[in-house]
Amino acid sequence: xxxxxxxxxxxxxxxxxxxxxLRLWQLQLFEGDKYKKLSxxxxxxxxxxxxxxxxxxxxxxxxxxxxxxxxxxSIIFDSRSYPDVEALSTLLNMDRKELQQKLxxxxxxFIPVKLKQGLDxxxxxxxxxxxxxxxxxxxETDVSREYLTGRVASHIIGYLGKINPSQLDDPELxxxxxxxxxxxxxxxxxFDKELRGFSGQRIIEVDAMGRELKMFQEKSPIRGKDLxxxxxxxxxxxAEEAFGGKSGALVAVKxxxxxxxxxxxxxxxxxxxxxxxxxxxxxxxxxxxxxxPMLNRAIQSQYPPGSIFKLITAIxxxxxxxxxPNTKINCTxxxxxxxxxxxxxxxxxxxAVDMHRAIVESCDVYFYExxxxxxxxxxxxxxxxxxLGSETGIEFMPVKERKGLIPNxxxxxxxxxxxxxxxxxxxxxxxxxxxxTTPIQAAMMTAAFANGGYVYxxxxxxxxxxxxxxxxxxxxxxxxxxxxxxxxxxxxxxTAQSSRSSIIKIAGKTGTAQVVGKGKKATGEKAQDHAWFIxxxxxDEPEIAVSVFVxxxxxxxxxxxxxxxxxxxxxxxxxxxxxxxxxxESPD
Numbered sequence: 220x221x222x223x224x225x226x227x228x229x230x231x232x233x234x235x236x237x238x239x240x241l242r243l244w245q246l247q248l249f250e251g252d253k254y255k256k257l258s259x260x261x262x263x264x265x266x267x268x269x270x271x272x273x274x275x276x277x278x279x280x281x282x283x284x285x286x287x288x289x290x291x292x293s294i295i296f297d298s299r300s301y302p303d304v305e306a307l308s309t310l311l312n313m314d315r316k317e318l319q320q321k322l323x324x325x326x327x328x329f330i331p332v333k334l335k336q337g338l339d340x341x342x343x344x345x346x347x348x349x350x351x352x353x354x355x356x357x358x359e360t361d362v363s364r365e366y367l368t369g370r371v372a373s374h375i376i377g378y379l380g381k382i383n384p385s386q387l388d389d390p391e392l393x394x395x396x397x398x399x400x401x402x403x404x405x406x407x408x409x410f411d412k413e414l415r416g417f418s419g420q421r422i423i424e425v426d427a428m429g430r431e432l433k434m435f436q437e438k439s440p441i442r443g444k445d446l447x448x449x450x451x452x453x454x455x456x457x458a459e460e461a462f463g464g465k466s467g468a469l470v471a472v473k474x475x476x477x478x479x480x481x482x483x484x485x486x487x488x489x490x491x492x493x494x495x496x497x498x499x500x501x502x503x504x505x506x507x508x509x510x511x512p513m514l515n516r517a518i519q520s521q522y523p524p525g526s527i528f529k530l531i532t533a534i535x536x537x538x539x540x541x542x543x544p545n546t547k548i549n550c551t552x553x554x555x556x557x558x559x560x561x562x563x564x565x566x567x568x569x570x571a572v573d574m575h576r577a578i579v580e581s582c583d584v585y586f587y588e589x590x591x592x593x594x595x596x597x598x599x600x601x602x603x604x605x606x607l608g609s610e611t612g613i614e615f616m617p618v619k620e621r622k623g624l625i626p627n628x629x630x631x632x633x634x635x636x637x638x639x640x641x642x643x644x645x646x647x648x649x650x651x652x653x654x655x656t657t658p659i660q661a662a663m664m665t666a667a668f669a670n671g672g673y674v675y676x677x678x679x680x681x682x683x684x685x686x687x688x689x690x691x692x693x694x695x696x697x698x699x700x701x702x703x704x705x706x707x708x709x710x711x712x713x714t715a716q717s718s719r720s721s722i723i724k725i726a727g728k729t730g731t732a733q734v735v736g737k738g739k740k741a742t743g744e745k746a747q748d749h750a751w752f753i754x755x756x757x758x759d760e761p762e763i764a765v766s767v768f769v770x771x772x773x774x775x776x777x778x779x780x781x782x783x784x785x786x787x788x789x790x791x792x793x794x795x796x797x798x799x800x801x802x803x804e805s806p807d
Contacts, residue, residue, distance in 0.1 A: 268419030269362040269399075273443035275376060275406060275414070277452040278480075278681055282367060283376055289363035289400070289494075290338040292346055293331035294322075295355040302353055310349055311335050311342075333359070337496040363400055364407075364494040370487045372455045374515050375448075375479075375679070377405025378490035380497070403493070406448060406679060408616040416443035449478035449681045457789035458483045461782040467750075467769040468516035470662035470677075471786055474755060474764045476684045477666070477675030479613075481786065482659075484516040518615055521623045521655040522768065525732035525775065526581045527753050528602075528650025530668065530700060532589050533578060535601040537696040541592040544574040544699050550584035554645065561587055561645045564731070578703035581714045581729060583649050590648025595639060598648060599627040604690050605664045605674070607656050612676040612687070623660055626653040651733055661766035665753040668704065669761035671697055704728060705758045708780075715752065718780035723791045726761075727754030727783065729775035747771035752779035756787045763790050 275283045292311065296302060304322065308315040313335055325332045338346075343358055350356055364379050380403035386392055391412060392401060399418075402411030419440035424433040458469045458481045469483035492501055505513055514520065536542050552568035554561045563569065563583040569576070577585035590598065602608060608625035624630075626647060628639040646652035656664075659677060667674050672690035704726040707713040714729040730751030750772030755761040765783045772778040 267399075268421055268438075268440045269360070270416035270418050270440035271442045272362055272364070272379075272416065273414040273445045275446045275448060277448055277450050277455075278478075279451060279453075280447070281452050283372065283448075283452060284367060285365050286362050287365045287494075289336070289361040289496075290343055291333050291336040291359045291361060292338060292342075293333045293357060293359050294353065295331045295357075296325070300354055302355070307334075307353060307356075310346065310353070331357070331359070336361075361400065364490075366490045366494065368452060368456070369491065370489050371459055372450065372452065372482075373405075373487045373490045374484045374517070375405050375450060375455075375482045376490065377407035377409075378403060378493040379407055380404075380493045400494070402616075404490075404617065405615070406446065409614055409679070410446050414443045414446060417441040447681060448679055449473075449480065450482070450679070451480050451790065451793070453793050454786060454790050455481040455483065458782070458786045459485065459487075461785040462769070465769050465772060465778075466510060466516070467767070467772065467779075468520070468658040469765065469767050469782065469786065470517050470659045471763055471765045471790070472662050472666050472675075472677060474666040474669040474675075474761050475673075476682075477663070477677045477686075478681060478684070479677055479679055480763060480790065482517050484514070484518075486510045486512045488512045515615070515618045516768070516770070517658045518613065518618050518620050519657075521621045521657050522749050523652070523654055523732040524650040524656045524661065525730035525749070525751050526583075526650060527661060527728050527730035527751050527766075527775075528654060528656075529578065529581065529586050529648070530704075530728055531602050531605060531607070531664075532586050532593070532598055532648045533574060533703075534692065534696055534700060535593055535598050536589045537574075537699060538601065538693065539593060539597055542574070542589060547571040547573050548577070548585045548588050550582050552584075554584050554587045556642060556645070559642055561642070574699065575703050575706060576712075578700075578728070579706040579710055579713050581707075586648045587645045590644045591641065593644075593648075595644045595647055596627050598644075599625050605667055607660055607664060611659055611663050613659060614679070620659075621657050623656040624653060650730065658766050658768045661751070661753055661768070662764060665755055665766055666764040668700060669755035669764050701726070701758070704755075708754070709758075714776045715754075715780040717776055718752065718754065718784040720756075720784055720788055722788055723756050724758045725754050725756045725784065725787055726758035727752055727780065729780060731773070731775045734771065747773050750775045750777075750779040752776070752783050754780075754783045754787065756791070763787060 272286055274285065277283060294302060302322070304315060304319055308318045311334060318334065321332055321334055346356065346358060366376065379400040382392055382395065382399055382401055395401065395418065401415060402408035407414065417440060420438045422436040424435065454471060458471065462485050466485055469481060470479065471481040472479055488505060537544065549571050550563055550569040552563050552566050564581065569580055569582045572580065572582050572585050602625040608623050610620045610622055613620060631637055631639050643652060647654050663675065663677060667690065672692045673686040674688050674690065675684060675686050678684060707729065708715045708718050708725050708727050715727050718725055718727055732749040732751060734746065734748055750769040752767045752775050753765065755764040765786055767779040767783045769779050
């Protein structure tokens with residue numbers, strides 16, 4: 220009985236051995252190539268480790284952005300493990316032709332091919348569940364942005380985007396992956412090198428299923444530096460809200476440093492669309508939008524300044540001594556010159572006005588006469604001193620700053636091949652005709668009025684800045700202009716009474732720039748005049764200077780001035796409690 224049991228046990232053992240031998244024979248003879256390939260498919264993989272991007276803050280330490288993960292799916296393969304394109308396109312919900320093109324560009328068995336970006340968690344879960352069907356496929360994590368203020372300040376903060384073809388040869392970007400996100404607009408682009416830090420790198424061995432086997436080398440990423448900008452996001456928000464959906468621009472600066480407190484260009488765009496990986500359809504929609512949301516009107520657009528330019532004409536007249544500020548000129552509603560008539564905005568005329576009243580009530584006829592006495596070349600000289608007709612020097616990638624235009628006799632001869640006429644001088648003296656400026660130039664000009672003649676370069680970061688130059692004006696000129704500036708807002712007949720504030724004393728100048736020339740016909744919004752207002756506050760010790768431009772807004776006093784008031788009040792409510800108390804207690 221015992222021997223029988225031993226015999227059965229021996230038979231079972233021998234049978235198991237035979238089965239094992241049979242299996243080994245099968246694996247070696249029939250499936251040897253398969254498993255040899257799998258064994259050889261253990262390979263090295265070079266992975267970039269993204270660096271955390273520096274955070275952008277406003278001047279008060281309020282974060283404007285935050286880093287968020289951005290998921291992509293990549294694959295690594297060689298000629299022996301070429302993926303099933305049809306099945307892969309179904310898994311990723313991608314166009315087969317687009318996927319094939321990406322795979323065909325693959326040129327290294329060690330560097331992954333990025334197949335699709337911007338995955339959501341549902342897509343990630345699906346890919347992870349099918350990894351065994353597609354050897355070499357894996358999920359990569361990159362760093363993208365969430366812009367916490369949405370469309371607010373989008374032109375000044377900018378956005379991240381993929382490296383574009385024109386940047387591929389940039390030596391500063393060569394160490395980055397081909398489809399990495401970098402700054403493409405505004406501060407994100409201007410300070411991209413500091414913000415992005417340095418990517419890390421991992422060299423690992425993985426098996427055919429993509430499982431990590433061994434770490435060969437690891438280099439840790441270096442976090443980007445944080446950036447503190449000069450803008451005050453509370454002032455920026457107040458400015459954008461104050462436009463009430465109108466198109467235009469606003470620039471607010473510190474008169475004693477050139478620091479930008481707010482820079483508005485409306486309409487704007489949503490930078491979060493770019494951080495998610497904007498589609499061609501979305502991009503084309505932005506580019507073909509008639510309202511031009513990607514145009515930075517504060518820097519890239521130039522317009523006739525209208526009556527805000529009268530201050531330049533007044534300063535030139537005072538400095539050149541062509542008129543006594545107390546001398547009165549009679550305004551009957553128009554100046555007649557030959558067969559031409561140059562009208563004043565007030566049809567019945569202002570009567571006899573001196574310089575102070577002419578500025579406060581914006582009398583056109585008075586400034587026609589100043590222009591006649593000065594001549595265009597002297598007006599041109601003082602406009603250039605205040606920075607008009609040339610770039611302010613602001614660094615604002617990738618936007619190219621417009622120069623504006625301050626004409627003179629030589630310019631008209633060279634560009635139009637015509638002589639300069641006295642009629643040209645009349646309309647130039649009130650900021651019309653060939654004269655044009657940008658909102659940022661108007662803001663820096665206003666800052667120079669506020670600080671006594673110092674011209675600064677506008678900057679996006681904080682810190683004490685040295686002026687570019689000092690305009691040597693007579694103290695009497697500064698006093699006269701400053702008093703008239705205050706009168707525009709605070710006197711009964713001033714054109715900007717709508718900007719008078721109960722918490723801070725504002726000084727300013729309105730401007731209404733004609734869009735449609737005399738004798739020309741136009742209808743609708745495009746026929747409306749442009750509205751300007753420049754201001755600073757408080758009027759005795761200015762801390763903020765503002766230029767407001769409302770495209771086809773109409774009257775500067777009715778439309779642009781109230782916007783400036785809201786911005787200035789927002790600044791002092793937040794930053795100037797002691798000053799607002801002082802003016803609340805003042806009998807004025």
